[in-house]
Amino acid sequence: MQTPPTAKRIDSTREHHGDTVNDPYAWLKDPQDPETVAYLEAENAYTQERTEHLAGLRERLFTEIKDRTKETDLSVPTRKDGWWYYSRTEEGKQYRIHCRVAANGDTPPELPQDSSALPGEQVLLDGNALAEGHDFFSIGVFDISCDGNLLAYATDYAGNERFTLRFKDLTTGEDLSDVVEGVFYGGAWAASGDYFFYTTVDDAWRPHKVWRHQLGSGEDGVLVYEETDERFGTGIELSRSQEYLFCESHSKVTSEIRFLRADDPTGEFQVMGPGRRQGVEVSADHQGDRFVVLHNHGAENFTLGWTPVADTSQFNVLLEHRADTRLESVSAFADHLVVGLRRDGLSGLRILPTDGEARDVAFDEPIYSVHPDSNPEYDTSMLRLSYQSMVTPESVYDYDTATGELHLRKRKDVLGDYSPDDYVQHRDWATAADGTRVPISIVHRKGVERDGNAPCLLYGYGSYEHSIDPYFSIARLSLVDRGVVFALAHVRGGGEMGRAWYDNGKMLSKKNSFTDFVDCAEHLVEAKWSAPDRLVARGGSAGGLLMGAMLNLAPHRFAGVCAEVPFVDALNTILDPTMPLTVIEWDEWGDPLHNADVYEYMKSYSPYENIANTEYPPILAVTSLNDTRVGFHEPAKWIARLRHEAKGGPFLLKTEMEAGHGGRSGRYDAWKEEAFSLAWMLDQMGLAKA
Template sequence: MQTPPVAKRIDSQRTHHGDTVNDPYSWLRDPENPETIAYLTAENDYTENLNNHLSDLRETLFNEIKKRTQETDLTVPYRRGDWWYYSRTEEGKQYPIHCRVKAAGDTPPELSDDGGPLAGEDVLLDQNALAEGHDFFSLGVFDLSCDQNLLAYGTDYSGNERFTLRFKDLRTGEDLPDVVEGVFYGGAWSRNGDYFFYATVDEAWRPNQVWRHRLGDSGEDTLVYTETDERFWTGIELSRSEEYLFCESHSKVTSEIRFLAADDPTGDFTVFGAGRRQNVEVNVDHQGDRFLVLHNDGAENFTLGWTPVSDTNQFHTILEHREDTRLEGVSAFADHVVVHLRTQGLSGIRILPNEGAARDISFDEPVYTTAPSANPEYRTSMLRLSYQSLVTPESVYDYDVDSGELLLRKQKAVLGDYRPEDYVQQREWATASDGTRVPISIVRRADVPTDGTAGCLLYGYGSYETSIDPYFSIPRLSLLDRGVVFAIAHIRGGGEMGRHWYEDGKMLHKKNTFTDFVACAEHLVETGWSAPDRLVARGGSAGGLLMGAITNLAPGRFAGVCAEVPFVDALNTILDPTLPLTVIEWDEWGDPLHNAEVYQYMKEYTPYENIEATDYPAILAVTSLNDTRVGFHEPAKWIAELRHRATGGPFLLKTEMEAGHGGRSGRYDAWREESFNLAWILDRMGKS
C-alpha cells in the first residue's frame, strides 16, 4: 500500500484562559505557501491511488446518475407581469439557461416531453456562455427590474463568493457599460429602475455594507448603510409589492430592519418598530397599508401580526404563539398571506385570506417537505409551491387560493425503471442519552431486510436551526438499489422540532447534537436496520463538525465517515476574530476568546483537539481550496493529526483546487464528485 503523505509538525503554541495548547499544523492555513499546495496535491494523489480499485464503480455510478436524469429539461414557468420565466438545461451542457416567453394567458405554457425550449423564447442569460474557458463558475445576483427591461447579474470564477456585477438591457440583449466589483449575493432595484442596491463584504467575508448604484453613472457609488456590529450580516431586498425596499441586518439571534419607499431611492431609510433588541428576530413583508410582521419577542416559536405602515410600533396579532408549531416565514400577497411553518418535525403551508378562514395545505405521505416556491406576482390567486419526499421526486404545484384546488404542474422526471412503490419511507424515533426522543427519516427498497445485514448511510447536520427535511435524490437511488438504507438524523441544533430544538443543540448545549446522532446510529443497529461494520455517517460544513465529533465520541459505531467541507478545527477558528465569519459565529457556538467556560466546553468536543490514540473508522474528508466559509486547512490539519495520533483508517483528504464551499460548479463535475463519494461509501459497506 502506498505510504500516506506526512505533514511536518511545527511548534505553534497559543494560550487562552491560562491554557497553553500546541497547534503543529497551523502552517497549513496559508494557501500562498508552495509547501501547502504541494502537500494538498500529494494528498489528492494518495487519495486517488488508494481508491483506484473503485474507478470502474465510480464510472458506473456516474452513468447511473446521468441515465436517470433528463438532461434536456426545463423548470415550470412562473408568471411575472407580461412574461413567463423559466430556466432550462441542455444535454452535454454544465449550466442552466435562463429564459422567458410572452404571456398569452393565466395558465403556464404547456411543456414538451423532450424538455426543449418554448416557442417564442427570449434567452436572458446563458450560464454556459458565461462559464466558457473557466474551471469554475457561479451566478450570484440575478434580479430583474420592476419593468422587466433590465437584468442585474453577478459572476464568480473562483468560488470565493465575491461577484462582478453587470447589467443587461433585455430589449437589446447587450450589457450596459456599468461594472461593479466585489459584490455579495442579493440586491434590489428601485421602482423606476434607475438605481440598483447591492451589498459588499469586509475583510472577514461578512456582508457589512449596502450601496446604491445609479445606472450610467461612472462615479463612486453611494454608501447607504454600514453595519458596524461584527456579529451582523446586512443586505437589501424589494418587497413583492415592489413598493418598499428593506435593508436588513441579522445576527444569529437578533435582527433589525429599515424600510424605504421604492419610488424614493435616494431618501433615508426608517428603522422598523423598536429597532434592534438583543435576541429578538423580526421578518417583515408589505401588504397594502400594512406590514406583516413575524417575530419572537416573548414567543419562542414566533407569532404573526401586522403594523400600519404609518406606525410600525403599533402591533396587532394575527397568529398567537404555539408551543407545537414553529412559524418560519411569511409572504404577503394582495388578497392573502402565506405562512410557512412546521409541526411535529414536518413542514407545512397555511393560507390566511384577507377575508375568510385560514386553511392548511395537506399531504398524505408520512414524511415530506413542502415550501412556497417562486411567487413574484403580488396580485394573484395562485400560489406556486414545491413538494418532495424520500420517494417522491421534486414536484411543482399551483394552489388556487380561491377554490382550494391543488394542481400538479410538473414532477421531476426520473428516467429508467424507477417506481416509487418499490421503496418504503417511514419515521422512527431514537432515545437520546437524556431521554429526548429524536426523529429519524428512513427510506429503503421494499425488499431490503431489516435483519441487520443491510448497509446504512446516516446523514446529519444539526446547526443554525437548519432543518434537514426529507428530500428526493437521484444519486441516492444508486445506493438504495444496492440494498443500502438511507436515514436522516433530525438532531438537536437543527430546527425540525421548533426553536427549542435549536436552543438545545447550540453553545453550552452543543454536545446534544453529537450524542443525538450517536443515539440515532445505535437505534438503527438495535432495530435491525444495519450493523456497525456496515453503517457509514455523512455530513458537511457544520455537519462536518458533527462527523469529527462523533468519530471521537463513538469511533466503533461506524464503518466509515464522509466529512464534506468539515468545520473540524472549530476552537482555533472561533478563537481568531481575524478569520472570515468568526465573530458572527459567537452567537452560535459561544465566544471562547472572552469566556473561559465556553472555551473549556468547546475544547472538550472540537474534533481536532480531541483525537485519541485508538482505532478510528475510515474517514474521507472533502474540501475546497477557495472555500471562504470553512477553510481548507481545517480538514487538512484534522487528517494530518489523525494519522499522527490515531490508528485504524485509512484517513483520506481530497481537495478541489478550483472550487468554493459548494464544491464543483458544473452539474457533470458535481455528479463525478458525488460518484467518487458514493463509491467510497459503498466500499466501506463492503458493496464495491
Template sequence: MDAPAAPPVAPPLAPARPVETTHHGRTRVDDHDWLRDKEDPEVLGYLEAENAWTEAATAHLAGLRSTLFEEIRARTRETDLSVPSRRRGHWYYGRSFEGREYGASCRVPVADPDDWNPPEPAADCAPDEPALPGEEVMLDLDALAEGHDFFSLGGAAVSPDDRLLAYAVDVVGDERYTVRFRALVPPAGAEPATAPDDVLTDVMGGVTWDREGGSVYYTTVDESWRPDKVWRHRLGTEQSSDELVHHETDARFGTGIGRTRSDRFLMVASGSKTTAEWRVLDADRPELGFRVFAERREGLDYSLEHAVLDGRDVLLVLHDHTGPDHELAVAGLDPTPAEQWEPLLAHDPAVRLEDVDAFASHLVVHQRSGGLTQLRVLELGETGEGLPRGVARDHLVDFDREIRTVGSGSNPAWEQPTVRVGLLSLALPTSIYDYDVRTDELTLLRRQPVLGGYDPDDYVEKRLWATSTGGEQVPISLVCRRDLLDEGAEGPAEPLPLLLYGYGAYEISMDPSFSLSRLSLLDRGAAFAIAHVRGGGEMGRRWYDDGKLGAKQHSFDDFVACARRLVEAGWTTPERTVAEGGSAGGLLMGAVVNQAPEQFGGVVAAVPFVDPLTSMLDASLPLTVAEYEEWGDPASSAEVYDRIAAYAPYDNVAALDYPPILAETSLHDTRVLYVEPAKWVARLRDRAVGRRDVLLRTEMSAGHGGVSGRYRAWHDRAFSMAWILDRLGLAG
C-alpha cells in the same frame, strides 16, 4: 515526453512545526498550523500529494465511479425545462441541455394576462429550438462559463420595465460576485434599452432594483467575509461614486437588502443569530428615506413583509417577542415598537412559524409542527367567524404522506391567485403544484422525471425515534427498498448497510428530500437515514436552542443515539453504518468519531468545521464574530474556551482505532477554510492507532459548495458514493 509519475505507496506526512498559544492560562500546541498559508508552494504541494494518495488509495474504485456517474446521468433528463413562473409580462424558466454543464435562463411574453396557467413546452424540444413560442435566452450560462474552471451564477434580476437584466457571476468560488448588465427584448410597443457598461465588483450575491429602474442596490463584505455595507448604484456611473446606504458596524450582524413582492418597499435587514433590525423605504414616500422600523433590542428577532389587510396597508411582523416559536403580527407603516404589534397568528409552542409571503388576495405562512413542514394559507377578505380582522379563511395545504417536505416555490407576482407548491420526500421526486386559493384546486404541473423506470411505491419510508440525553426523543427519517423489509414486520429481514446523515446547527432543518444519486445506494440494497439532531430546527426553536452554545454536546449525543437505535431495531450494524455530514455537519462527524468510533464503519466529512476552537479564537476569520451566538466566544471566556475544547474534533484526536475517514474540502472555501480538514487529517495520521485509513481530497478550484457544473458535480458525488459503497460492502 516525461513518463507519468508512479502512484504513491504511502500517505504524505505533514511535518510537525509546533506553535504554542495560551488563553486563560491554557496552552495548546498545534503541529500543523503552517498548512494555513495556501500561497505557500509547500502547502500546495502537500495538498496535491494528499490528492495523489487519495487517488491511489481509491484506484480500485475507478470503475465503480464511472458506473455511478453513468447511473446518475441515465436517470436524468438532460435536456429539460423548469416550470415557468410569471412575473409582470413574462414567464421565466430555466433550460438544461444534454452535454452542457450549466444551461440557460429564458423567458417568453405572457399571452393572456388573465391566464395563470404556465405554458407547456413543445414535446421533446431540440436543444437548438425554442421550447416555447417567443422564447428569449436571457443568459447562456455555458457561454459565460467558457474558459473558467469554476462558474457560479449569483442573483439575476430584471428591471421593473422588463428591458434590462443585472446578473452576478463568480468564477473563483469565493462567493464574491461581479455584476454586469445586458439589454433584453423590450415588451411589445416599448423602446429598446441600451445596457450600461457598468461593472460592479466584490458584490455579495446579486442586486435589487429600485422601483423606477434607474438604480440598483447591492451588498459588499468586509475583510472577515461579513456582509456589512449596502450601496446604491445609479446606472451609468462609476462604482467608486456609489452611495453608501447602510454600514453595519456591529461585527455580530450581517446586512442585506430586498424589495417586497408588492414592489412598494425596499427593506434593509440587519441581523445576528438572535437579534434583528430592519430599515424601510416607502417608494410612495421616498422623501422619508430609510427608516428604522423597530430599534434593535438584544434577543428580539423579527422580519417584515408588506400586505394589504382589510383595505389598509400594513407591515406583517414575524417576531419572537411573545415566544421563541414566533408570532405573526400586524403593524402600521410607520416605525412601531414591539409592544404595539397586533397579533394575527398568536405564538403557539407546538407550531414554529418560519416565514410569511404576502399576496394581494392571500398570505402564505411557512410553518412546521411535529417535525414536519406545513403550508398555511390565510385567504384575505371579509372577516370570517373567529378569525382576525381581514382574514376570510385559515387552512393548511396538506398532503397525506407520513414523511414529506412541503413548501412554496417560485411565487414572484403580487396579484397571482395561485400558490406554487413543492412536495417531495425521500422516495417521492420533487412534485410541483399550483394551488388555486379561490377553488382549493391542486394541479400537478410537473414531477421530477426519473428515467429508466421508477416507482416511488417500490420504496418504503419510515419515521423512527431514538432516546437521547435527558430522555429526549430524536426523530429519524429512513428509506429503503420495499422488498428488503420482512413481510408484516417493521424492519428488514436482516440488517442492512446504511448511510446515516446529520447536520445539527443554525436552526437549519434537514427535511426529507429526494436524490437521484441516492438511488444508486438504495438499489444496491442499502438504507438511507437522516438523524434530525438538536441544533437543527426540525422540532421548533427549542430544538435549536438545545443544541448550541453550552448545549452543543446534545447534537453529538443525538447522532450517536440515532446510530445505536438503528442497530437495536435491527436496521443495521455498526460495521455496516457509514456516517456523513458537511460543514457544521462535518463538525458533527468529527466529534462523534472521537466520542464513539466503534459505532461507525466509515465517516465522510465534507468541508468540515473540525477546528472550531482555532477559528473561534480568531476574530479576523470569516464568520467568527457573527457566530459567537452559535458557538460562544472562547477568547473572552474561559468557560466557553473549555467547552469548545472539550468537543472540538481537532483538539480531541486521540490514540483510537478510528473507522476509515474521507475528508473533502475546497481550496477557495471562505466559510470553512481548507486548513481545518487538512490539519485534522494530519493529526489523525499522527495519533490514530490501527489501520489509520484516512483520506483528504481537496478540490483545487472550488469553494464551499464544491465544484461547479452538473457533470462535474455528478463526478464529485460518484467519487464519494463509490467510497461509501466500498465501506458498506457494496462495491462489488
C-alpha cells in the same frame, strides 16, 4: 502501496484563559504557500491511489446518475408582470440557460415533450457561454427590474463568493457599461430601474455594507447603510408588492429592519418597530397599508403580527404563539398571506385570506417537505409551491388559495424504470440518553430485511436551526437500489422540532447534537436496520463538525465516515476574530475568546482537539481550496493529526483546487464528485463490487 503524505509538525502555541496549547499543523493555512499547495496535491495523489480500485464503480455510478437524469429539461415557467420566466438545461452542457416568453394568460405555457425551448423564447443569460474557458462558474445575483427591461447579474469564477456585477439591457440584449467588482449575493431594484442596491463584505466575509448604484453614473455606488456591529450581517430586498425596499441586519439571534419606498431610492431608510432588541428576530413583508411581521418577542416559536406603514411602533397580533408550532416565514400577497410553519417535525403551509378562514395545504405522505416556490406576482390567487419526499421526486404545484385546489405543474422526471412503489419511507424515533426522542427519516427499497445485515448511510447536520427535511435524490437511488438503508438523523441544533430543538443543540448545549447522532446510530443497530460494520456516516460543513465530534465519542459505531468541507477545527477558528464569519458565529457557538467557560466547553468537543489514540474507521474528508466558509486547512490539519495520533483508517483528504464551499460548479462535474464519494462509502459497506 504509496505511503500517506506526512505533514511536518511545527510548534505553534496559543494561550487562552491560562491554557497553553500546541497546534503543530497551524502552518497549513495559507493557500498561496507553495509548500501548502504541494502538500494538498500530494494528498490528492495519495487519495487517488488508495481509491484506484473504485474507478470502475465510480464510472458506473456517474453513468447511473446521468442516465436517470433528464439532461435536456425545463423548469415550470413563473409569471411576473407580462412575462413567463424559466430556465432550461441542454444535454452535454454544464449550466442552466435562463429565459422568458411573453405571457398570453394566467396558465403556464405547456411544456414541449422534448423539453426544447418554448416558442418565442428570449434567452436572458446562458451560463454555458459565460462559463466558457473557466473551471468554476456561479451566479450570485439574478434580478429583473420592475419594468422587465433590465437584468442585474453577478458572476464568480473562483468559488470564493466575490462576484462581479453587470447589467443587461433586455430590449437590446447588450450589457451596459456599468461593472461593479466585489459584490455579495442578492440585491434589489428601485421601482424606476434607475438604481440598483447591492451588498459588499468585509475582510471577515461579513456582508456589512449596502450600496446604491445609479446606472450610467460611472461610479460603483453610494453607501446607504453600514452595519458596524461585527455580530451582524446585512442585506437588501424588494417587497413582492414592489413598493418597499427592506434593509435587514441580522445576527444569529437578533434582527432589525429598515424600510424605504421603492419609488424614493435616494431617501432615508426608517427603522421598523422598536428597532434592535437583543434576542428578538423580525422578518417582514408589505401588504396594502400595513407591514406583516413575524417575530419572537415573548414567543419562542414566533408569532405573526402586523403594523401600519404610517406608524410601525406597535405590532398587532394575527397568529398567536403556539408551543407545538414553529412559524418560519410569511409571504404577503394582495388578498392573502402564506405562512411557512413546522409541526411534529414536518414542514407545512397555511393560507390566511384577508377576508376568510385560514386553511392548511394538506399532503398524505407520512414524511415530506413543502415550501413556497418562486412567487414574484403580488396580485394573484395562485401560490406556487415545491413538494418532495424521500420517494416522490421534486414536484411543482400551483395551489388555488380561493378554492383549495392543487394543480400539479411538473414532477421531476426520473428516467429508467423508477417507481416510488418500489420503495418504503417512514419515520423512526431514537431515544437520547436524557430521554429526548430524536426523529429519524428512513427510506429503503422494498424487500430489505430488517435483520441487522443491511448496509446503512446515516446523514446528519444539526446546526443554525437548519432543518434537513425529507428530500428526493436521484444519486441516492444508486445506494438504495444496492440494498442500502438511507437515514436522516434530525438531531438537536437543527430546526426540525421548533426553536427549543435548536436552542438545545447550540452554545453550551452543543454536545447534544453529537450524542443525538450516536444515539440514532445505536437505534439503527438495535432496531435491526444495520450493524456497525455496515453503517457509514456522512455530513458536511457544520455537519462535518458533527462527524468529527461524534467520531471522537464513538469511533467503533461506524464502518466509515465521509466528512465534506468539515468544520473540524472549530475552537481555533472561533478563537480568531480575523477569520471569515467568526464574530458572527459567536451567537451560535459562544465566544471562547472572552469567555473561559465557552473555551473549556468547545475545547472538550472540537474534533481537532480531541483525537484519541484509538482505532478510528476509514475517513474521507473532502474540501475546496477557495472555500470561504470552512477553510481548507481545517480538514487538512484534522487528517494530518489523525494520521499522527490515531489508529485505524486509512484517513484520506481530497481537495478541489478550483472550487468553493459547494464543490464543483458544473452539473456533470458535480455528478462525478458525488460518484467519487458514493463509491468510497459503498466500499466501506462491503459493496464495492455491487
